[in-house]
Amino acid sequence: MSMQALTQRRYGSFEVFQLETIDVPVPENNEVRISVRASGVNDWELGMMEGKPYIIRAFLGLSRPKPPVVGCEVAGVVDSVGSDVRKFKPGDKVYGDLSEGSFGSYAEYVCVPETAIHAMPINLTFEQAAAIPHAGLLMLQALGDIGGLEEGQSLLVNGAGGGVGALALQYAKLRGVRVTGVDSAAKADHMLSLGYNEVIDYEEEDFTESDSQYDLILDTKTKRSPFDLLRALKPGGTYVTVGGDFPRIVQIVLFGRWIALRHRKHVRMLSLKPNQGLDQLTGLVEAGELLPTIDRVYPLAEAVSAIERFASANHEGKVVISMGDGALS
Numbered sequence: 001m002s003m004q005a006l007t008q009r010r011y012g013s014f015e016v017f018q019l020e021t022i023d024v025p026v027p028e029n030n031e032v033r034i035s036v037r038a039s040g041v042n043d044w045e046l047g048m049m050e051g052k053p054y055i056i057r058a059f060l061g062l063s064r065p066k067p068p069v070v071g072c073e074v075a076g077v078v079d080s081v082g083s084d085v086r087k088f089k090p091g092d093k094v095y096g097d098l099s100e101g102s103f104g105s106y107a108e109y110v111c112v113p114e115t116a117i118h119a120m121p122i123n124l125t126f127e128q129a130a131a132i133p134h135a136g137l138l139m140l141q142a143l144g145d146i147g148g149l150e151e152g153q154s155l156l157v158n159g160a161g162g163g164v165g166a167l168a169l170q171y172a173k174l175r176g177v178r179v180t181g182v183d184s185a186a187k188a189d190h191m192l193s194l195g196y197n198e199v200i201d202y203e204e205e206d207f208t209e210s211d212s213q214y215d216l217i218l219d220t221k222t223k224r225s226p227f228d229l230l231r232a233l234k235p236g237g238t239y240v241t242v243g244g245d246f247p248r249i250v251q252i253v254l255f256g257r258w259i260a261l262r263h264r265k266h267v268r269m270l271s272l273k274p275n276q277g278l279d280q281l282t283g284l285v286e287a288g289e290l291l292p293t294i295d296r297v298y299p300l301a302e303a304v305s306a307i308e309r310f311a312s313a314n315h316e317g318k319v320v321i322s323m324g325d326g327a328l329s
Contacts, residue, residue, distance in 0.1 A: 005069045005107030006303045011051035017070070017304045025104075025111040029082040032114050034094060037126035038297075039105040040073035040163070041310040041319040042134050043243050048103075049307070053246035059101075071105030072098045074112070075120060075129035076323075085114045093120040097133040097274040106303055108323050118278045121285040124292075131292035131318035134274075135163040136281045139218070142240040142270045143171055144277075147216045151176040156207060156232065159220030160196065161187035163318035164242065166293035168218055169194055174289055180214070182207055190316045194293065208232045219244065226252045226259060226267045238266040293317030300324070 001024040008016050027033045048065055051057050060066060075095040078088045088094060096117035104110040120129045143149045155172050157165045160181030172179045173195060181196040188199045200207055208224055213234045222244025229239050241252060249269055256267050284290040295315040298306035300323050310319045 003108040004300055005104075006071070006300065007068050008048060008065055008070050009068060010064045011049070011057075013049065014304055014308060016049055017307070019301060019303070022069075022107075024109050027080055027082045027085075027111045029084040030113055031082045031111045032085055032088050032094070032117065033079045033081070033109055033111045034074060034076040034117070035079040036074055036076040036105055036108055036110055036323045038075045038130035038323060039071045039321045040130045040132075040134060041306050041321065042072055042099075044072045044099055044103075044134075045070055045307050046311055055246075067101075067103040069104040069107050069110070071107070071110075071321075072103055073130050073132075073134045074098055074105035074110060074117070075126045076110075079109065081114075087114050088117070093126075093129075094118065095120045095129045095133055096278065097137060099134060099272070100274040106300065106321060108300070116275060118275065118282060121282050123286055123288070127294060127297050127320045127322060128292050130320050131163055131294060132167075132281065132285065132290075133278060134272075135292075135318060136167050136290070137274070137277055138220075138242045138270065138272060139164050139168045139171060140277050140281055141272060142218050142242055143168060143216070146240050146268050146270060147218070147238050149175055149177060149216055153215035154178045154180070154213075154234075156180045156182065156214040156217045157220070158182045158202075158207070158217065158222075160199075161191055161316055162220060162313075163292065164218075164220050165191075166194060166317055167290055169196060170290050171284075180207075180212075184313070186314070187316055213237070216240070218242070222248045222252070224248065226255055229267060230259065230263055230265050233265045235264055238268065240268050240270055242270045242272070295319050297322050 007020045078092040094117040161183035180198040181191045182200045185201040208228045217239040219241040222241040295317040297320045
């Protein structure tokens with residue numbers, strides 16, 4: 001049996017992605033096979049495309065990526081299960097983050113360990129569900145586990161117009177937090193319609209050079225020195241990055257503890273724990289307290305265009321790829 005999949009067999013630019021017909025995978029004893037219905041686009045796809053920062057090649061593959069099929073967010077239907085699987089059965093709707101190692105969600109079928117997925121929220125479409133696991137857990141672990149967001153605080157989200165920002169805004173509003181969003185002027189109306197209290201155009205204003213300070217800063221696009229970021233934090237405040245320029249992230253890791261001792265402010269990098277907290281996230285979604293914002297949905301045949309859309313940073317919310325009904329061929 002065969003299927004369509006977006007493959008990558010070398011590092012480079014967008015031309016490394018190829019839509020191929022390959023064999024449908026067979027689940028191992030501890031795996032489930034998912035008929036993929038949708039997948040979200042994330043920074044992982046760009047990092048895997050270029051193999052940068054080079055340190056990621058230590059586990060992705062030195063000369064070429066080990067996982068031949070890209071994609072880390074999945075939503076779909078369990079198609080078959082291995083002999084040791086007890087949690088899921090064929091027909092179950094599931095979703096999850098595959099960035100812990102397997103990847104492969106840009107395909108009509110993918111096999112994953114049963115621990116890598118969770119029952120899908122009952123109130124979402126597959127396209128909506130695919131926009132949640134990676135982006136939502138980046139947000140939840142950054143604001144909850146590290147940031148300790150509390151009622152009455154102030155939050156700034158840098159790179160606020162994407163999928164992480166939209167979920168962070170909703171989570172913060174549940175706690176009575178005032179939220180400022182930083183992104184391009186082209187996204188200002190969209191961001192205000194979502195409920196941001198204030199929107200900053202990063203091309204016109206550097207939030208680290210203003211007089212405003214925040215209890216917590218969530219940065220999806222780190223480009224500044226950690227010492228510059230201190231100016232935007234209140235005493236005792238916390239800055240958390242979930243991605244950005246590698247040299248800046250290294251600075252945060254190297255100087256974070258010293259900064260905390262010297263300035264009583266905290267700069268931290270989130271090391272995502274895939275699927276940890278997905279049950280909590282699912283509960284928030286099913287309660288109607290969190291809903292993803294979708295920018296565009298592309299068919300699998302246009303997956304490269306979807307990745308290019310994400311790379312342009314013009315997306316307002318999450319870019320999603322739809323696989324159709326996943327029928328075997």
